[in-house]
Amino acid sequence: MRHRKSGLKLSRTSSHRDAMFRNMTTSLFKHGRIKTTDVKAKELRRWADQLITLAKRGDLHARRQALSILMEKDVVHQLFSQAQERFSGMSGGYTRLTKLGLRKGDAALLTMVELSGQPVAAQEKAKPKKKKKEKAKETKKVEEAAKEEQEE
Numbered sequence: 001m002r003h004r005k006s007g008l009k010l011s012r013t014s015s016h017r018d019a020m021f022r023n024m025t026t027s028l029f030k031h032g033r034i035k036t037t038d039v040k041a042k043e044l045r046r047w048a049d050q051l052i053t054l055a056k057r058g059d060l061h062a063r064r065q066a067l068s069i070l071m072e073k074d075v076v077h078q079l080f081s082q083a084q085e086r087f088s089g090m091s092g093g094y095t096r097l098t099k100l101g102l103r104k105g106d107a108a109l110l111t112m113v114e115l116s117g118q119p120v121a122a123q124e125k126a127k128p129k130k131k132k133k134e135k136a137k138e139t140k141k142v143e144e145a146a147k148e149e150q151e152e
Contacts, residue, residue, distance in 0.1 A: 008043050021047050026071040028095075029079050033114040035100065041111040045095045048113075052094045055083035086117045 010017060020040075025047045028034050036044065051069060054062040058080060066076050087094055093116065100110040 007046070008039060010039065010043070022069055022071055025051060025069065026075055028113060028115070029070065029075045030072070032119070033112055035110055035112050037103075038097075038099065038109040038111045041097050041113045044113055045097065048095050048115075049092065051079065052083055052087055055079045056087060058084065086115075086119065090117060 007017075012020065021044060024034065024036065024040070024044050028044065028048055029051070047069070051066055054066050063076065063080055066079065067073065070076050070079075096114045096116045098112040098114065100112055102108065103110050
């Protein structure tokens with residue numbers, strides 16, 4: 001009986017399975033999206049959502065737990081710095097699965113795994129930028145004010 005045994009075996013040993021999902025989660029957080037088979041994508045979602053929950057918590061113990069799973073320190077740092085901003089309004093569903101079709105070689109169903117939520121770079125781009133003329137006017141005003149203060 002398989003009572004209280006979560007996760008899929010995927011015809012791999014437990015060490016191979018753990019290493020594979022550690023590599024896949026690292027790649028997902030590093031690149032933002034990855035393409036894999038449907039069954040692996042559904043299991044990867046569990047790993048990724050757990051790590052994002054740790055990153056939203058943001059304390060030292062959570063960071064050390066994430067370091068024990070993810071393969072690169074830079075990816076952990078990036079995840080913890082962006083998680084509060086990117087996933088703050090969400091209480092789950094941090095990943096999006098999009099079915100792509102069948103793989104040519106073995107007809108396996110392929111799926112794109114993406115991080116949902118607005119990317120931090122897109123949030124910065126959404127802010128209105130000042131044009132060069134407006135910036136030049138502001139700098140002239142500041143320079144004139146500085147000259148007036150020096151004359152007085």
